[in-house]
Amino acid sequence: MDLGLKGKSAIVCASSRGLGRGCAEALAREGVNLVINGRNEQATEKTAEDLRAHGVTVDIVLGSVSDHATQDALLEACPQPDIVVNNNGGPALRDFRELDRDALLDGVTQNMVTPIELIQRTIDGMAERGFGRIVNITSLSVYQPILGLDLSSGARAGLTAFLAGIARSVAGSNVTINNILPGKIDTDRIRQTMVYAADKRGVEFDEEKARQIGAIPAGRLGTPEEFGATCAFLCSTHAGYITGQNIRLDGGVYQSAF
Incomplete structure (x- = not known):
């Protein structure tokens, strides 16, 4: 299936490895020009080299996506993205009793505030151009608790609730906002x-x-490749009627009929 994405541009955060890389690879196969992001220069350069084999342009922005300077650099490299894939490392596994206020605020910044900031800076341009796809990588733990990931889960659940109404507000401009919830990938x-x-x-x-x-x-x-394929479909021209949804990729772990 042709996803109708050839020549589009995307910012894919935290994409030097793992789920972010899986999304970047799937988009590159569809002819999307990319700005990728990572903290490790060697790993990010290697990923960029691999992605360029698909015949697309790949620019690199190093640094934590939670830093405003990194966000500025991402938007400088791609001022008018058609696609934004929000991804970021979460807080380390810790017993919630060990979390002080600074740790709590850092976790919320990483997994809730940061994607909101990037959406604030890109969504209106998408709406004006009549096409936009925003995909947030959250976690199955939004639905189903994972002990030790309580801070990450809470911040991602906050992001989900925050964006639910916003997703509906821009749907008429062919801009969609969806979340992919990985299980055990x-x-x-x-x-x-x-x-x-x-x-x-x-x-x-x-x-x-x-x-x-x-x-x-x-x-x-699960594999990062199948995760990325789901992301690419949500970014496609065929997915304009899907918005404000939480897509679980968990191999059937979450027990629910709806």
């Missing part, structure tokens, strides 16, 4: 949660990994 982040859980249970990592995979109806971890 094979990334560094998920391995960290498995290490944390193994330590809590006093078992070896491999045992904990097998236990968690055993609880997934699909019987496996």
